[in-house]
Amino acid sequence: MTLRYPLAPTQTGNHLSMSDVSGELVYRRGKEVGKAVYQNRALSKDGISERLFAFLFSGLVYPQIWEDPDVDMEAMQLGAGHRVVTIASGGCNILAYLTRSPARIDAVDLNAAHIALNRMKLEAVRHLPSQGDLFRFFGAAGTSHNSDAYDRFIAPHLDAVSRHYWERRNWRGRRRISVFDRNFYQTGLLGLFIAMGHRVGKLFGVDPAGIMKAENIGEQRRFFNEELAPVFDKKLLRWATSRKASLFGLGIPPAQYDSLITSGDGSMASVLMARLEKLACDFPLKNNYFAWQAFARRYPQPGEAALPAYLEQRNYKTIRDNIDRVAIHHANLIKFLAAKDAGTVDRFVLLDAQDWMTDDLLNDLWTEITRTASTGARVIFRTAAEPSLLPGRLSNSLLDQWTYESEASREYSARDRSAIYGGFHLYVKRAA
Structure with a gap:
């Protein structure tokens, strides 16, 4: 779920100005996104929530798309x-x-x-x-030479703005592109949200990755009913998900949170449980790479399951x-x-x-x-x-x-x- 719709006035076409390279637009945290999100006064409760979302959304949110x-x-x-x-x-x-x-x-x-x-x-x-190089770059985890492949084959053909983004260094001195040497899909707001979901599960004694041992839909259903579903009855989780900011990692702005909650019994925990149930139980794991990313935190290997x-x-x-x-x-x-x-x-x-x-x-x-x-x-x-x-x-x-x-x-x-x-x-x- 996303706020990916471009409303704010920005450059059009395939080329951005060189001011982007220096950070005038690309790194101007949340400002352009905010023009699309803000619907309430800055100091109101909803206004503060909108501005926090815009700030978080100014960086990478979706390492992969979450639509089929x-x-x-x-x-x-x-x-x-x-x-x-x-x-x-x-x-x-x-x-x-x-x-x-x-x-x-x-x-x-x-x-x-x-x-x-x-x-x-x-x-x-x-x-x-x-094709093997393409899969290693975007499909495999722990391929330590992907950043070298970027330098040799990709970077010389990239526009200046995109190169600036991927070659910018973080506080550790690592270039952004180095995430492809590890596991790109565990980065971004969505990756951090999924990681938090795993930590919450383990806090209550459940390892969500355990579902990957299921050999058929019946076993997937059993794992969900016995292991995952009870977590959503925990008071701490119900309290946390009642806060709009709890779903910012899914790219859900405050206005969309209000729409989402109408599809359940009035609690966000019940809505999230129903959506997770469909992900866990409605499709065989061998056919659903979305479930692999949610539960295994990676894509399957070629021949292991659908990609x-x-x-x-x-x-x-x-x-x-x-x-x-x-x-x-x-x-x-x-x-x-x-x-x-x-x-x-x-x-x-x-x-x-x-x-x-x-x-x-x-x-x-x-x-x-x-x-x-x-x-x-x-x-x-x-x-x-x-x-x-x-x-x-x-x-x-x-x-x-x-x-x-x-x-x-x-x-x-x-x-x-x-x-x-x-x-x-x-x-x-x-x-x-």
Whole structure:
């Protein structure tokens, strides 16, 4: 769950000014994100919460995307020739979409760390010598020479802003890129949140990684019921998750927390337990790399279980052949769409960004989506709660130009292996 929707005014296109390199924008903690998040007075309780979230969100949040690209591609009926606009996030979705050979993918994001990650992924696909090298860089843990591979094969082709991000040193003197020598997926806000979940489990005598010993769904269910579910009844956990800041590590801003809690019995602990139950019990571990990241803290090895599409050997050539069809934009999505000609986008991927938008922003966004959408265009997005948030909030003049595929949306939601969303939603543009 994320705040990845770029609203604040930033540079557009594939190039940022050199002021980014010196830190004018990239390291200006929370300022641009804050323009998109702030809805309350600075010194109010909610306002303080929003500003803390914006500060935390200014760095890397998602080392991997937490939406299921396989479901995305099926729902979009993505194919050759399609023009796609998507929120970038961790970039796994973008590379997965290339397996369907769309004509173009424009990936937009406000978070500068995500922009740097996406640009590095593109250059890694282009310039690492082989699929095995790509897997070792983005799929394996504990590959100590990945930073050397970055220096030799990737860095010479990166833009200055992205190089500055990955080569910046922390207080220990380590460059950021060195996280790929260890386990990149244990970094970022999401990685720290998952690590905290493991620590909480162990505090109550449960090792969440124990589920990886299960050999079938029945054993997964048994582990969840006997080991994981009781943790959510602990008073300390229920108290902690009743604080909005407790979910900032999932990229959930305060407004989205309010939406998420409506999908349960009024307690966040019950909502989180239901989402974890789906992740743990609804899909065989061999088919769900999201569960591997949540419980094993890594991806499986090739042949051990399913991998993200961009790390599968069978997709490597197609993705590499299509990599030049992607453009990464550090931009305001509404303004980005406003600069496009009418009818020039076939597929839109909004992730869960609309959850925290005001009605005015929703209508501004869908005004541009509707204008730029081709006939039959498809829009997909996710929500924290189960229902679509558009009815009653989007003007009828806009909503009437779209068909909501309710039955298909329910089916796709049930099949989303990431398991953390209440609803998956598909809208199709009607003929004029």
